[in-house]
Amino acid sequence: MANLTRRTFLALGAATAGTVGFYTFTSKIKQQVVIIGGGASGIVAAKYIRKADPNIAVTIIEQNQHYYTCFMSNEVIGGSRTIESIKYDYANLKNYDINIVYAQASGIEPNAKQVLLQGGDSLSYDRLIVSPGISFDWNAIDGYDETMVDKIPHAWQAGSQTIVLQKQLQAMNDGDKVIITIPPKPFRCPPGPYERASLIAQYLKRNKPKSKVLIFDSNQTFAKQDLFMQGWEQLYGYRTENSLLEWIPPDRGGKLVAVDAKTMTIHTEDSEHTAAVLNIIPPQQAGQIAIDLTDASGWCPINQRTFESSLQQDIYVIGDACIAGVMPKSAYSANSQAKVCAQAVTASLRGVEMVNPTLVNTCYSIVGDEFGISVSGVYRVQNGKIQVSQGASGSSPILASADYRKSEVAYAHSLYDNITHEMFD
Amino acid sequence: MLYQKYKYLAIIAGLLLNLSANASDPQIHMLVDTCIACHGTDGSSVGSATPNIANMREALFIKAMQDMKSGERPSTVMGVIAKGYTDNEIRIMANFFNQQQAILHRQNFDVQKAQKGRQLHNLYCNGCHTIEGPTDLLSNNLAGQQMPYLRHRLTEFINDADPTVSPLMKNALKHFIDNNSQESLDYLIHYYASLGGK
Numbered sequence: 357m358a359n360l361t362r363r364t365f366l367a368l369g370a371a372t373a374g375t376v377g378f379y380t381f382t383s384k385i386k387q388q389v390v391i392i393g394g395g396a397s398g399i400v401a402a403k404y405i406r407k408a409d410p411n412i413a414v415t416i417i418e419q420n421q422h423y424y425t426c427f428m429s430n431e432v433i434g435g436s437r438t439i440e441s442i443k444y445d446y447a448n449l450k451n452y453d454i455n456i457v458y459a460q461a462s463g464i465e466p467n468a469k470q471v472l473l474q475g476g477d478s479l480s481y482d483r484l485i486v487s488p489g490i491s492f493d494w495n496a497i498d499g500y501d502e503t504m505v506d507k508i509p510h511a512w513q514a515g516s517q518t519i520v521l522q523k524q525l526q527a528m529n530d531g532d533k534v535i536i537t538i539p540p541k542p543f544r545c546p547p548g549p550y551e552r553a554s555l556i557a558q559y560l561k562r563n564k565p566k567s568k569v570l571i572f573d574s575n576q577t578f579a580k581q582d583l584f585m586q587g588w589e590q591l592y593g594y595r596t597e598n599s600l601l602e603w604i605p606p607d608r609g610g611k612l613v614a615v616d617a618k619t620m621t622i623h624t625e626d627s628e629h630t631a632a633v634l635n636i637i638p639p640q641q642a643g644q645i646a647i648d649l650t651d652a653s654g655w656c657p658i659n660q661r662t663f664e665s666s667l668q669q670d671i672y673v674i675g676d677a678c679i680a681g682v683m684p685k686s687a688y689s690a691n692s693q694a695k696v697c698a699q700a701v702t703a704s705l706r707g708v709e710m711v712n713p714t715l716v717n718t719c720y721s722i723v724g725d726e727f728g729i730s731v732s733g734v735y736r737v738q739n740g741k742i743q744v745s746q747g748a749s750g751s752s753p754i755l756a757s758a759d760y761r762k763s764e765v766a767y768a769h770s771l772y773d774n775i776t777h778e779m780f781d
Numbered sequence: 782m783l784y785q786k787y788k789y790l791a792i793i794a795g796l797l798l799n800l801s802a803n804a805s806d807p808q809i810h811m812l813v814d815t816c817i818a819c820h821g822t823d824g825s826s827v828g829s830a831t832p833n834i835a836n837m838r839e840a841l842f843i844k845a846m847q848d849m850k851s852g853e854r855p856s857t858v859m860g861v862i863a864k865g866y867t868d869n870e871i872r873i874m875a876n877f878f879n880q881q882q883a884i885l886h887r888q889n890f891d892v893q894k895a896q897k898g899r900q901l902h903n904l905y906c907n908g909c910h911t912i913e914g915p916t917d918l919l920s921n922n923l924a925g926q927q928m929p930y931l932r933h934r935l936t937e938f939i940n941d942a943d944p945t946v947s948p949l950m951k952n953a954l955k956h957f958i959d960n961n962s963q964e965s966l967d968y969l970i971h972y973y974a975s976l977g978g979k
């Protein structure tokens with residue numbers, strides 16, 4: 357605690373009453389790891405560092421009291437899950453002796469090895485892990501910015517935005533249109549927008565069968581495309597006259613150029629379309645706090661073995677914010693990266709060499725309540741880059757029984773229960 | 782039957798040869814940590830479909846991974862994931878998960894079915910999948926295994942969809958079906974589920 361400024365000390369003391377005395381006595385020997393962002397990657401890194409070495413003190417800085425998982429939030433939007441079922445809090449972190457400071461980190465001072473908090477406090481670190489997820493490029497789309505999200509939601513960070521979109525779908529009339537626009541890659545959860553379109557189509561099929569969801573895509577191809585389209589054909593009449601869903605790639609005018617919020621109209625390169633519900637997913641970059649750790653791409657380059665920033669010593673970046681070779685930006689990737697980073701940080705504080713990383717990702721997508729698909733990969737560092745290990749990469753087969761598709765929904769929910777258990781229990 | 786059991790034992794013993802248990806803690810964790818978000822902490826799943834792998838028999842773990850890796854045993858994601866690990870890494874993980882205590886989570890089961898299942902189990906299955914009594918090294922303790930997974934595996938066995946299943950199991954199942962209705966398999970599933978924890 358000796359390395360906290362006085363005001364922060366008080367704030368932290370209040371948050372961790374009961375353990376303060378313990379830390380005061382041991383502060384001279386404890387090394388401090390600070391983590392910005394208690395999400396899919398940050399919490400897991402915290403737990404695994406504490407597990408590997410209980411002598412390291414870990415503090416998470418998190419701006420929200422509650423965390424809503426983006427994963428499974430499309431089921432909330434489509435009406436097959438409640439918002440409460442994706443809401444979590446940080447109460448159990450105390451069982452791991454992990455400190456949590458509820459504040460927004462407003463700056464990083466790499467030379468002083470300090471994190472500044474909104475309100476003027478600061479925290480010192482021996483190692484800093486930056487895991488803030490994404491932020492949006494609000495200048496990219498003419499006519500759409502953060503002031504409009506209550507009317508035109510992005511719902512690409514879960515919580516209130518998820519509810520806004522869900523309510524709009526419930527309020528619209530049968531026969532109305534829904535438009536989803538998809539930004540250029542890379543973005544959080546590559547199959548996510550298509551899963552969302554699928555589950556909105558499922559909602560329409562059951563409740564508003566004269567309506568339709570239109571996907572305007574800035575990308576010519578997408579993740580698990582053949583599998584999604586098979587599901588769309590089987591479930592939503594895709595490629596028929598009565599299709600509940602239409603996909604418009606850039607070569608057919610899918611690229612979004614501007615939004616007119618007043619008339620609920622989107623403008624593409626050569627046409628305009630009006631809808632009752634607009635879901636604009638803006639282009640993305642690393643979370644705002646990581647801005648000085650990004651390269652021209654807007655994401656954070658890292659040492660692919662350790663997740664240490666290529667730009668700053670003793671600062672590590674994990675989760676959606678980092679550039680992790682060929683790994684997609686997903687919760688499973690974030691979880692796996694956090695565990696590797698925890699080993700790297702622990703090894704670095706002990707002054708030993710870390711072992712060779714192994715990483716895994718699996719992204720399930722729910723195309724319908726009984727139609728699940730997946731893509732998986734195992735990754736290792738080869739030639740300094742995170743790459744697929746021994747050809748271990750692939751998705752669900754295109755030829756599969758109805759039982760197989762159904763079992764993948766059950767396994768997807770099972771993954772969800774286990775990954776959130778690991779984060780919050 | 783006895784001959785088959787020894788033949789099977791020989792195959793299984795072969796899988797365990799060259800067991801290298803010399804991995805360091807960080808090396809072991811670098812491998813097994815990648816499985817946890819699907820299979821649960823130390824291999825005990827709170828999710829209701831992914832199989833528990835905590836305390837799995839080492840030889841059966843290796844056999845399962847190798848058979849899914851080669852594609853001989855049907856799977857969804859595991860065929861892809863198993864490919865990413867070497868034989869030696871699979872042995873290291875088998876050893877780790879075998880040593881984990883299975884923490885079984887509560888499942889929804891029918892008490893009456895479970896009671897009938899217990900009797901059937903003791904008659905037909907307990908000889909190998911010993912639940913009360915000394916542990917059998919050749920077959921897994923099915924207590925608390927996830928219901929959908931049990932159902933899925935038994936259906937695979939019945940439909941001859943998994944050519945890698947041991948002849949012991951295949952014969953035992955045939956013997957069971959010859960003397961009972963297929964529906965009574967459901968009682969067994971409810972019995973195993975009833976052995977889950979609080």
Ligand SMILES: Cc1cc2nc3c(=O)[nH]c(=O)nc-3n(C[C@H](O)[C@H](O)[C@H](O)COP(=O)(O)OP(=O)(O)OC[C@H]3O[C@@H](n4cnc5c(N)ncnc54)[C@H](O)[C@@H]3O)c2cc1C
Binds near residue numbers: 394398513721
């Ligand atoms: C609709 C949708 C569906 C998805 N479905 C899946 C799926 O099925 N499977 C899957 O694997 N992935 C899925 N994802 C992706 C997954 O949600 C992300 O990849 C994952 O959350 C990334 O983890 P992270 O730790 O990088 O960021 P996050 O989980 O977003 O955590 C970042 C945390 O940092 C906090 N924070 C940010 N800045 C600051 C600051 N300055 N100060 C303090 N705190 C801060 C935030 O409040 C947040 O709690 C989906 C995403 C979406 C949008």
